[in-house]
Amino acid sequence: MAKQILYALFLFLLSTTMELTTASSAAAAGSSKRAVNFIQASCKSTTYPTVCFSSLSGYANSIQTSPRRLAETALTVTVSQAQSTKVFISRLARFKGLKKREVQAIRDCIEEISDTVDRLTKSVQEVKMCGRAKGRDQFWFHMSNAQTWTSAALTNAITCSDGFARRIMDGRIKNSVRARIVNLGRGTSNALALINAFAKKY
Numbered sequence: 001m002a003k004q005i006l007y008a009l010f011l012f013l014l015s016t017t018m019e020l021t022t023a024s025s026a027a028a029a030g031s032s033k034r035a036v037n038f039i040q041a042s043c044k045s046t047t048y049p050t051v052c053f054s055s056l057s058g059y060a061n062s063i064q065t066s067p068r069r070l071a072e073t074a075l076t077v078t079v080s081q082a083q084s085t086k087v088f089i090s091r092l093a094r095f096k097g098l099k100k101r102e103v104q105a106i107r108d109c110i111e112e113i114s115d116t117v118d119r120l121t122k123s124v125q126e127v128k129m130c131g132r133a134k135g136r137d138q139f140w141f142h143m144s145n146a147q148t149w150t151s152a153a154l155t156n157a158i159t160c161s162d163g164f165a166r167r168i169m170d171g172r173i174k175n176s177v178r179a180r181i182v183n184l185g186r187g188t189s190n191a192l193a194l195i196n197a198f199a200k201k202y
Helices: 002-030 033-043 049-063 067-092 100-132 136-162 172-201
Strands: none
Touching: 033 049, 033 067, 033 172, 049 067, 049 172, 067 100, 067 136, 067 172, 100 136, 100 172, 136 172
C-alpha cells in the first residue's frame, strides 16, 4: 500500500513538472522573437547565462525588451526560489536522528534564507521605484538600494552554505541543503548582474 502511494505521488510530481516545463516552453514559443533574443543577449552578461535564460524566457511576453522589467522579473523569480528553499530547509529540521551540529546549521540557515527573502523582496520594490523615479537622483537612490539588498541576499545564501562546509557535516542533509543553496545563489547572482546592466542603461 505504501509503495502504491509513493508511486502515485511520484507520477503526480512527474506530471506537474512536465506541465510546468511545457507551459514555460509554450510561453517562450509564443513570445516575440525580439523579446526572446533580448533576454538571451542580456543573460550572456550574467555569471550563469543558461540558468538565466531558462528561468526567464517563459516571461518574454511581459519583459519584452525592457531592462527594468527583466531585472524585476529576475528578482521576483528568485524571491519564489528563496521562499521554496526556506520551506524545504525548514522541513529538514523535522527529521529524526539529526546530529546536534546539523540542527544548529539548519536553524542558522533558515534565519539566513529568511533574510534573503526579505532583502530580495525589498529589492523588487526598489527596482519598481526606479521605473517611477523623477530625475537622476531619485533613480540612483533606488538603484543603490536595490544593488545593496540583492548583494546582501547573496551573502546570506553563501553564509548558509558555509554552515555546512566542514567535513564533519558530510552526508544527506549537507548535500540536500547545499544543492538548493547553490541554485539560489546562482539565481541571485544573475539577478544582481541584470540589475547592474539596467543601471548602465540609464
